[in-house]
Amino acid sequence: MTSRGLDSNLTSAAAGAGWAERVVHGDRRALARVISFLENEDLQGVDTLKLLYPRTGRAHVIGLTGPPGAGKSSLADKLISELRHGGKTVGVIAVDPTSPFSGGAILGDRVRMQGWTGDSGVYIRSMGTRGSLGGLARAAHGAIQLLDAAGFDYVLVETVGVGQSEVDIVRVADTVVVVAVPGLGDDIQASKAGIMEIGDIFAVNKADLPGSKRVITEIEMMLDLGMHPYWRPPVVPTVAATGQGVADLVKAIQDHYAVLSTADRLRQHRLEREKEAVLLRLGERLRREILQAWSADRLSELWAALAAKEIDPYSLEDKLYHRWKGA
Amino acid sequence: MTSRGLDSNLTSAAAGAGWAERVVHGDRRALARVISFLENEDLQGVDTLKLLYPRTGRAHVIGLTGPPGAGKSSLADKLISELRHGGKTVGVIAVDPTSPFSGGAILGDRVRMQGWTGDSGVYIRSMGTRGSLGGLARAAHGAIQLLDAAGFDYVLVETVGVGQSEVDIVRVADTVVVVAVPGLGDDIQASKAGIMEIGDIFAVNKADLPGSKRVITEIEMMLDLGMHPYWRPPVVPTVAATGQGVADLVKAIQDHYAVLSTADRLRQHRLEREKEAVLLRLGERLRREILQAWSADRLSELWAALAAKEIDPYSLEDKLYHRWKGA
Numbered sequence: 204m205t206s207r208g209l210d211s212n213l214t215s216a217a218a219g220a221g222w223a224e225r226v227v228h229g230d231r232r233a234l235a236r237v238i239s240f241l242e243n244e245d246l247q248g249v250d251t252l253k254l255l256y257p258r259t260g261r262a263h264v265i266g267l268t269g270p271p272g273a274g275k276s277s278l279a280d281k282l283i284s285e286l287r288h289g290g291k292t293v294g295v296i297a298v299d300p301t302s303p304f305s306g307g308a309i310l311g312d313r314v315r316m317q318g319w320t321g322d323s324g325v326y327i328r329s330m331g332t333r334g335s336l337g338g339l340a341r342a343a344h345g346a347i348q349l350l351d352a353a354g355f356d357y358v359l360v361e362t363v364g365v366g367q368s369e370v371d372i373v374r375v376a377d378t379v380v381v382v383a384v385p386g387l388g389d390d391i392q393a394s395k396a397g398i399m400e401i402g403d404i405f406a407v408n409k410a411d412l413p414g415s416k417r418v419i420t421e422i423e424m425m426l427d428l429g430m431h432p433y434w435r436p437p438v439v440p441t442v443a444a445t446g447q448g449v450a451d452l453v454k455a456i457q458d459h460y461a462v463l464s465t466a467d468r469l470r471q472h473r474l475e476r477e478k479e480a481v482l483l484r485l486g487e488r489l490r491r492e493i494l495q496a497w498s499a500d501r502l503s504e505l506w507a508a509l510a511a512k513e514i515d516p517y518s519l520e521d522k523l524y525h526r527w528k529g530a
Numbered sequence: 531m532t533s534r535g536l537d538s539n540l541t542s543a544a545a546g547a548g549w550a551e552r553v554v555h556g557d558r559r560a561l562a563r564v565i566s567f568l569e570n571e572d573l574q575g576v577d578t579l580k581l582l583y584p585r586t587g588r589a590h591v592i593g594l595t596g597p598p599g600a601g602k603s604s605l606a607d608k609l610i611s612e613l614r615h616g617g618k619t620v621g622v623i624a625v626d627p628t629s630p631f632s633g634g635a636i637l638g639d640r641v642r643m644q645g646w647t648g649d650s651g652v653y654i655r656s657m658g659t660r661g662s663l664g665g666l667a668r669a670a671h672g673a674i675q676l677l678d679a680a681g682f683d684y685v686l687v688e689t690v691g692v693g694q695s696e697v698d699i700v701r702v703a704d705t706v707v708v709v710a711v712p713g714l715g716d717d718i719q720a721s722k723a724g725i726m727e728i729g730d731i732f733a734v735n736k737a738d739l740p741g742s743k744r745v746i747t748e749i750e751m752m753l754d755l756g757m758h759p760y761w762r763p764p765v766v767p768t769v770a771a772t773g774q775g776v777a778d779l780v781k782a783i784q785d786h787y788a789v790l791s792t793a794d795r796l797r798q799h800r801l802e803r804e805k806e807a808v809l810l811r812l813g814e815r816l817r818r819e820i821l822q823a824w825s826a827d828r829l830s831e832l833w834a835a836l837a838a839k840e841i842d843p844y845s846l847e848d849k850l851y852h853r854w855k856g857a
Contacts, residue, residue: 249844256842421751474837481836481843485820485850486813493812509808510801515583516808517576523812 219250226255226353231326234353238328241345244338252345255352260473262294262351263460266376267361273384274408277443279361283325284446285453286357292324294350298343298362298372299331326350340371341484347375371483373401375476377469378459380404380452383422385414402436404455410440410448434462493527546577553582553680558653561680565655568672571665579672582679587800589621589678590787593700593728594688596709601735604770605709606688610652611773612780613684619651621677625670625689625699626658653677667698668811674702697728698810702803704796705786707731707779710749712741729763731782737767737775761789820854 222240225233240248267282269275276297283293319325330343343360350358362372373379381402405422407415422438437455441448463469494502505522508514514522549567552560567575594609596602603624610620646652657670670687677685689699700706708729732749734742749765764782768775790796821829832849835841841849 253842253844256844257839260839424748470837474833477836477843478833481847481850482817484847486817488847488851489816490809490813506801506805509804510797512584512587515580516804517580517583520808520811520815523808524815 215246215250218247219254222247222251223254223352226251226349227258229323229353234326234349235328237349238330238342238346241342241349242330244342248342248345252348252352255349258352259348260351262355262358263378263456264347264351264358264360264376265456266373266379267359267382268373268379269382269384269406269408273382274443275361275382278382278406278408278441278449278452279359281441281443281446281449282359282453283319285449287322287324289453291356292354293326293357293359294353294355295325295327296343296346296350296358296360297327297329298339298360299329326353326355341487343372344375344480375480377463377472378403378456380406380456382406382408383418384408385410385412385418403434403459404436404452405438406441406448406452407438408441408443411442411445415440433468434459489527493523496523496527542573542577545574546581549574549578550581553578553676554585556650556680561653561676562655564676565657565669565673568669568676569657571669575669575672579675579679582676585679585681586675587678589682589685590705590783591674591678591685591687591703592783593703593706594686594709595697595700595706596711596733596735600709600711601770602688602709605733605735605768605776605779606686608768608770608773608776609686609780610646612776614649614651616780618683619681620653620684620686621680621682622652622654623670623673623677623685623687624654624656625666625687626656653680653682668814670699671702671807701728702807704790704799705730705783707733707783709733709735710745711735712737712739712745730761730786731763731779732765733768733775733779734765735768735770738769738772742767760795761786816854820850823850823854 222233222237226237237248237251239245240251242248265282267275267279279295279297283295286293319327328346330339330346347358347360360373360376379401381404383405384407405426407419407422409415419438419440426436426438437458439448439452439455441452443449460469463472497505505514505519509516509519549560549564553564564575564578566572567578569575592609594602594606606622606624610622613620646654655673657666657673674685674687687700687703706728708731710732711734732753734746734749736742746765746767753763753765764785766775766779766782768779770776787796790799824832832841832846836843836846
C-alpha cells in the first residue's frame with residue numbers, strides 16, 4: 204500500500220464496493236475476477252473482502268487433503284453430488300501448490316469435467332502458485348471468505364497435500380477431511396508433513412483395494428494414542444468411483460459440525476484461526492519487507508558471512524531489523 | 531535495545547567481553563551467570579554470545595526429547611557416563627517448558643543428583659519458563675551456543691517434549707534422539723505434536739517391559755512410510771536403569787554425525803537452522819513489539835471486534851502494522 208497514492212487507494216476501495224455488490228448478488232464473473240485480484244495481489248481483492256467480511260461465517264468450510272493419487276478430486280465430485288442432493292449449494296477452491304505452471308488447472312479441470320458448469324448451485328475455482336506459497340495460502344483464504352460471503356452453504360477447499368503450505372491452507376477449515384488410500388507409500392509422507400494431525404475425519408478411499416483394512420487399522424492405532432478432547436475422528440471407508448461410503452462421509456462431516464457448534468467452540472475456533480491468520484500475514488509482510496530491503500546478492504553475502512562466522516546471528520538480526528525500521 | 535542509552539550499551543558490550551573471556555577459560559560460575567543473563571533477557575547475555583560466536587560449531591549438539599515418564603533423565607545420565615567413558619566432555623541443558631514454577635529444577639536435579647558435580651568434564655544446567663515459551667527457546671539456543679563455545683565436545687539438550695516449543699528447542703540439534711517407551715498412552719501425543727517427525731534416532735527405553743516390541747514395530751512402520759534421503763533413523767532398544775543398549779545408542783549418534791559430516795550436509799544443516807533462527811527471532815521481536823503497542827484491554831477489544839465482525843481482519847492487520855511502524 205505504501206507504493207500507492209491516496210487517489211488510487213480510494214479508487215480501489217470504490218471498485219471494491221462495486222465488486223462486493225456484484226458478488227453478493229451471485230455474479231459468477233465478479234467472483235472469478237475478485238479471486239484473480241487476490242491471486243495477483245491487486246488491492247481491489249482485499250478491498251472487496253474488507254467490505255464482505257461481515258457477511259462471512261455462515262458457510263461450513265470443509266478442507267479436503269491427502270497425497271496425490273488418493274482420489275481426492277473424484278471424492279470431491281461425489282461429495283458435491285451428495286451435498287447438492289440435500290439441496291445445499293457448494294463453492295469449491297481446488298488448490299495445487301505443487302504445480303506452479305498449471306495454475307492448479309489440472310485439479311480444477313478434473314472436477315469441472317464432471318459437468319457442474321450447468322449447475323448454478325456449484326462454483327468451482329482452481330488456484331495454483333503464481334508467486335510464493337505464502338501468497339497462495341493468503342489468496343486461498345481470501346477466496347474461501349469470498350465464497351462464504353457469496354452465500355454458498357458449503358465451501359470445500361481441496362489441496363494436493365504433502366507440505367506445510369497445504370496444512371496452512373486447509374487448517375482454516377471448520378472440518379478437515381484427510382484422504383488416505385491403500386498401496387501408496389505416500390500416505391505417511393502426509394504424516395511427516397503433519398497432515399495426519401489436523402484431520403477431523405479420515406476417509407480411506409479406494410476401500411475396495413487390498414490393504415485398505417491395514418490402512419484403517421494404522422490410522423485407528425494412531426488415533427488411539429492421540430488426545431481428542433471432544434471429538435474422536437472417525438475413519439470412513441469410501442470408494443469414490445462408485446460413490447460407496449460418500450453418504451457416511453457427509454454424515455460424519457455434519458456430525459462434526461454439530462459438535463463444533465455447541466459450547467461456543469465454532470466461534471472460538473474461528474476467532475483463533477482469524478487471529479493467527481492476522482499475525483501470520485503481518486509476520487509474512489514484515490519478513491518480506493525486511494528481506495526486500497537488500498538486493499539478492501547482498502543478502503546471499505550476508506548469509507555466507509553468517510556461515511563463515513564473520514558475523515554473529517544476533518548482530519545480523521539487529522542489522523536486518525535496523526535497516527528496515529529505518530527505511 | 532531501544533530503551534537503553536549508548537553508555538549502557540557500551541557497558542554491556544564491555545561486560546560481555548569480560549564474560550566471554552571467562553567462559554572460554556572454563557569458568558563455571560561465568561557460564562552460569564551468562565545463561566542467567568540469557569534467561570532474564572539481560573543484554574550482557576547476547577553481547578557475550580556475539581563475541582563467542584566464532585568459537586561455536588565444534589560441539590556435536592544432541593537433542594533428547596520424548597514424553598514425560600519415558601526415562602529421559604536416566605537415559606541422559608547413562609549417555610553422559612558413556613561419553614565420559616570415551617574421554618569426551620559434555621555440557622547439558624535440561625529444559626522443562628511445562629513447569630514454569632520449578633524453573634526446570636526437577637529435571638536438572640534428577641540428573642545432577644547422579645553425582646556429576648565433582649567431574650569437571652560435565653556441566654549441567656536446568657532451564658524453565660520464566661517468561662514466554664518463545665523466550666525460553668531463544669535462551670536455550672543461546673545456552674547451547676555458549677556451551678559449544680566453552681569447548682564441550684558434546685552438548686546435550688534435553689526437553690520434556692510434547693509441544694511445538696519443545697520441537698523448536700531440540701530441532702536446532704545436529705542429531706535428535708526421540709525417546710519412546712511402552713505402556714504410556716503418551717508416546718503418540720508426541721507424534722501429534724510433530725515430535726516423531728524430527729527424530730534422527732529413536733530410543734525405545736524400558737525395553738525390558740512388555741509391549742516394547744510393539745512400540746518398536748509401530749515406529750518402524752512409520753519410518754517405512756516416510757522419506758529419508760540419506761539416513762534411515764535406527765530404532766534402538768534401551769534400558770536406562772541398567773545401561774543396556776546405551777553403547778548402541780552412542781554408536782548410532784556417532785554414526786549419524788559421520789553421515790551428516792559428509793557432503794557438506796552438516797554445514798548446510800547448521801546454516802539453514804541459523805537462518806531460520808534469525809528470521810524466527812526477528813518475527814517474534816516484531817510480533818511482540820506490534821502487540822505491545824496496545825494495552826492488554828485495548829487488544830482484547832480489538833480481537834472482540836474482529837469476532838463480532840465490527841472490523842475485518844485486513845483492516846485490523848493494517849491498523850496493527852501502521853500503529854507500530856509509526857511508533
